[in-house]
């Protein structure tokens with residue numbers, strides 16, 4: 341289902357290229373940017389807006405409108421961010437090139453026949469400034485949110501840039517790519533980021549409205565995105581269709597997706613029109629995510645990667661990652677980080693609130709009960725949320741799977757740190773003692789060989805030997821302590837020696853790990869003067885350890901510290 345109309349009646353219009361240019365010029369002249377709006381309403385009010393609290397911005401706008409000579413910047417803020425009304429005259433003054441009629445022709449305000457100068461006009465969509473390191477200042481149109489318009493969200497709601505969109509954009513590892521796929525593009529946010537490092541992006545969605553919003557946004561921001569508006573196809577293909585169907589037979593270097601992963605109770609009477617397409621893929625349970633894990637590797641070029649967000653059900657009595665591991669096809673490397681776990685009750689509340697389904701009491705009670713019944717029918721104890729990284733294992737290498745739970749705050753953007761961790765894992769796996777490489781997870785247990793998976797993995801780990809870390813022989817390697825790492829020693833008052841020694845990362849995944857005395861000694865000597873083998877050997881002599889396992893055990897533990905980013909190979 342590739343062909344579809346570029347112009348969708350109920351979405352911003354791309355039929356007037358001249359008006360799009362006029363709008364971009366007017367918005368730039370207004371300084372309608374993230375910085376411009378934040379300065380105008382104040383940092384606190386702007387931060388509140390990002391928490392979906394409109395009142396402080398509304399109050400700032402109302403105060404501005406009472407001024408003798410209000411700044412025209414109040415107009416787009418009140419119109420598109422708050423969902424307020426402005427007169428035809430005010431719009432004409434603030435948008436001298438586009439004019440209120442132009443905004444109507446672009447379908448950015450509600451249509452009206454022959455409005456008088458004092459007729460109040462209302463936004464048809466949200467148009468929000470967005471700023472990214474890669475592309476600079478952009479304007480992104482999406483549907484008005486639950487706070488900017490009354491009632492339950494429309495079921496074909498086109499999502500704006502939300503927390504999950506930003507999370508995915510920030511965790512994406514961004515190597516140069518020839519081809520990229522943005523599955524379920526929505527307003528196009530992931531595509532905008534992909535354009536900064538991919539030659540060509542295919543953006544898909546099941547919703548023609550979403551694709552129309554994406555096209556509008558691409559054309560409105562053609563300059564900063566490096567697009568020739570007359571030859572959009574040279575950089576971006578927009579494809580209508582479900583999941584991987586529109587890209588059947590194609591392979592990509594990189595796939596990103598913030599898919600409609602929200603687990604939703606199904607009913608025999610429901611029709612596709614009943615589903616909130618922006619979050620609900622229409623399948624039972626977590627089938628959207630299981631299907632993507634099973635099938636995404638099939639559209640990856642060799643060594644190609646996919647990153648997505650997802651929810652997964654955790655049935656009573658099972659480890660959170662057991663089902664995820666079962667879904668992965670052979671020949672796939674995977675790193676899955678569980679970030680959050682919710683009970684069925686918390687999950688129902690979150691998603692009923694999200695679509696403003698909590699405004700009608702009777703419907704709310706029914707829907708809440710539906711969620712609980714649905715989870716109970718599959719014995720679901722809790723629901724996990726997290727980050728998924730997949731790679732079609734490069735030729736010949738053994739595949740590996742790491743699953744770990746990290747629920748504390750991490751540093752964003754995380755993408756560069758994840759990329760560096762994957763490189764270190766590949767480095768560790770590239771040469772094994774005796775010549776055979778051992779990839780993380782290939783320890784013969786069928787589990788993550790790093791010992792990183794399972795609950796509590798991001799807390800202090802047991803300081804015993806960790807021979808399952810990928811098998812590069814560190815004996816001859818020079819290692820360094822990573823720049824963001826600090827050591828903490830804790831001891832009882834008056835004690836001669838510390839009882840607890842911790843290493844902490846300030847950046848990235850912000851891990852903390854517990855060290856034995858000998859491992860602490862090892863780490864403190866990692867300054868490139870001696871190889872890892874020399875350090876371990878010297879410690880053996882110093883501590884009078886002459887057992888055959890001391891040095892290999894210490895090097896195995898050091899390997900784990902490399903994998904986790906506390907130590908790095910010397911350049």
Ligand SMILES: C[S@@+](CC[C@H](N)C(=O)[O-])C[C@H]1O[C@@H](n2cnc3c(N)ncnc32)[C@H](O)[C@@H]1O
Nearest residue numbers: 505524525526545546547582583598600617618
């Ligand atoms: C959570 S939104 C993500 C939007 C955007 N990519 C982002 O990061 O914010 C999910 C998107 O997937 C689309 N979608 C829903 N079901 C789909 C399906 N079966 N196939 C492809 N896209 C689908 C929705 O229309 C929506 O635009």
